Amino acid sequence: MPSPRAQAFLRTLRADPGLRADFAADAEAVMAEYALDDADRRWLCENPGEAASAEVPALIAEPGF
Numbered sequence: 001m002p003s004p005r006a007q008a009f010l011r012t013l014r015a016d017p018g019l020r021a022d023f024a025a026d027a028e029a030v031m032a033e034y035a036l037d038d039a040d041r042r043w044l045c046e047n048p049g050e051a052a053s054a055e056v057p058a059l060i061a062e063p064g065f
Contacts, residue, residue, distance in 0.1 A: 006040035 002010070013019055023030045031041065 002040050003013045003037075005007060006043065007038055009036060009040075010044075014047045 013023065019030065036044075
């Protein structure tokens with residue numbers, strides 16, 4: 001289960017095309033802005049169906065993320 005912070009991030013990501021574009025351009029900066037920790041990042045990788053679009057799990061799964 002993601003933290004409340006990660007849940008809020010996912011809700012915002014789903015609702016905000018601008019944030020999705022920012023996330024696609026610089027995922028690390030967006031994740032840092034939302035202060036998601038390693039456990040939340042890992043949860044997002046393990047539960048890609050929870051992400052806002054098909055692009056998000058692919059971005060999260062990239063090496064170094």
